Amino acid sequence: MASNTQEEFQLSQKHEDILGKRALLLQQMEAHYEQQKAKKKQQCLMSQAAKERNAQILKDLQNAEKNIQTRQLLHPDIINLETHYWASVEQRLPEWEQYLLGKGQPPVNETGRLLRQQRQKARHQDPSSAQCNGKPPRPKPR
Template identity: 90%
Template sequence: MASYTHEEFELSQKHEDILGKRALLLQQMEAHYEQQKAKKKQQRLMSQAAKERNAQILKDLQNAEKNLQTRQLLHPDIINLETHYWASVERKLPEWEQYLLGKGQPPVSETGRLLRQQKLKTRQQDPSPAQCKGKPPRPKPR
């Protein structure tokens, strides 16, 4: 009979340990459940905020689309000028391509040559500083 009381005591101890572990697990499960609940609430709030942002973006896009549809078109003369400009650029591009790629000199047109010749003539006609009488030029401010 003494052995039964000792076994009962050990079983009682094991039972108490099990009940303690059970209580600890229940507390952990409660904490985990509360965390899950809080996380779901946060996700719900974030989802609602995202829906509101998306609705606002959609509204802004619709307004922009409406504004683009109702925007006045350019005057035909301006469109014509723009078309001629880009056609001119496309015609001149092969001449300028090497220069734009950094592999050559800029092309010289007839008007460019004439302008350079005129500049040279005006320089030759201008009196040299030694021939000028009067005050010397003022120094440039720093």
């Protein structure tokens, strides 16, 4: 009989352990369920806010499109000048690319070199020139 009592006691302890683990799992499941519920509520709020932002952006785009359609067109000469300007910028971009990236000197065409040489000659010929030292000329005595 002692063995039956001991077996019953061990079974009772296992039963208590199982019930304790079950209660713990139930608590964890409830906590997880509450977290999921809160997360779903937050996602719903974020979704609603995104829908409102998207609606506002769509409205702004429609207004911008309407403004563009009703805007007066530029004069053809201005459009022509603008087109030529951007074409020249695109044409010169490869020459200036290294300078604009901070990796080289600015490109100088022949007229720029000639002007620079003329300025240097003028400075060497007239050392008292105001351009040489960067100061304005002195007033003439009266």
